[in-house]
Amino acid sequence: MPPLVRISEIGRYLRCPRLIYYGNLPRKRDPEHLLLHSLMLSLSDDENLAGHLRADLSRLEQELPLVYEVEPREIGLxxxxxxxxxxxxxxxxxxxxxxLLPCEVEVDLRSERLGLSGRLDRLAPGRTPSLIRTGRAPEEGVWKRDRLMLAGYALLLGEKYQTKIDRGLVEYTRSGAVRAVQIHSVDRGRVLRIRDRIRAIKEGQMPDRPEGAMCERCEVRERCETSVTLASRFF
Ligand code: SF4
Incomplete structure (x- = not known):
């Protein structure tokens, strides 16, 4: 049985398929992203939401440097x-x-039948999968990558609860926007096709460099450029 493909790998593939080829490299956690993500995980329906978030922020300022490899000074800033x-x-x-509430957070899901696994940020009321995003929100709707990752979680939840999950949420924390998205069958199908491509890449198939790849800030840029140069010497 081939190893399960993680939903986070689907997201990584959508950033650039070659990232799958190079595997998971240790990546420095951005302190602000870490803070925003952790704040959302401990969200509460406190009437004074701003007060609750502030109290959480000072707790996280102490705790995060103990848990992750981040400098206390960076977290402080x-x-x-x-x-x-x-x-x-x-x-x-x-x-x-x-x-969003009440909810379960960081829910582990896996299915041998689907060949998928993942850790869902939030299982919101109505068995609704919800992703926490710490980057910029699109003008409207959700990013394609987020929509497809939600479709992946919807497949896993559907299998777990033996029902069809056709709605998801994306929490764009930076602006506090929560966007609902319809999960269509076509996206479920895409997720399964991407799963197969990821398996093929892991077996050694080097994917082409996609047009418009964001290479400037890519963590594997050096390795990727070297292998392109080597390959072009042979062909
Ligand atoms: S350097 Fe560019 S092509 Fe290579 S893995 Fe990164 S984003 Fe993809």
Whole structure:
């Protein structure tokens, strides 16, 4: 039986298929992204949401350097920066709290039959998969990568609960926007096709460099450029 493909690998493939070829390299965690993600995991329906988030922020400032490889100074700076935006984030989040809570967070899912596994950020009411995103939100709707990752989690949840999950959420934490998305069959099918491509890449098939790949900030740029140069010497 081939190893299970993680939903995070589907996201990585959508960033660039070659990232799968190079495997998981240790990546420095961005302190602000780490803080935003952790803040959302401990979300509560406290009437004073901004107060709750602030209290959490100072707890995380102490705890995160103990758990992750991040400098206390870097976390401190990111906390001060976020502190000034907490009111705005809380104001945007407040109307969506009913969609997100009560919930389970960091839910491990796996299915041998689907050949997929993953850790879902939040299982929101109505067995709704919800992703926490710490980057920029699109003008409207959700990014394609987020939609397809949700489709992957919907497949896993559907298998677990023997039902069809056709709706998901994306929490764009930076702006406090929570966007709902319809999960269509075509996206479920795409996820399974990507799963097969990931398996083929892991077996040694080097994918082409996609057009418009974001190579400038890529963590494997040096290795990737070297292998392209070597390959071009042979062909
Ligand atoms: S350097 Fe560019 S082509 Fe290579 S893995 Fe990174 S994003 Fe993909």
């Amino acid at each position: 990111a906390c001060s920066d976020l502190e000034g935006r907490i009111d705005e984030i809380a104001l945007s989040l407040q109307p969506s709290l009913g969609l």
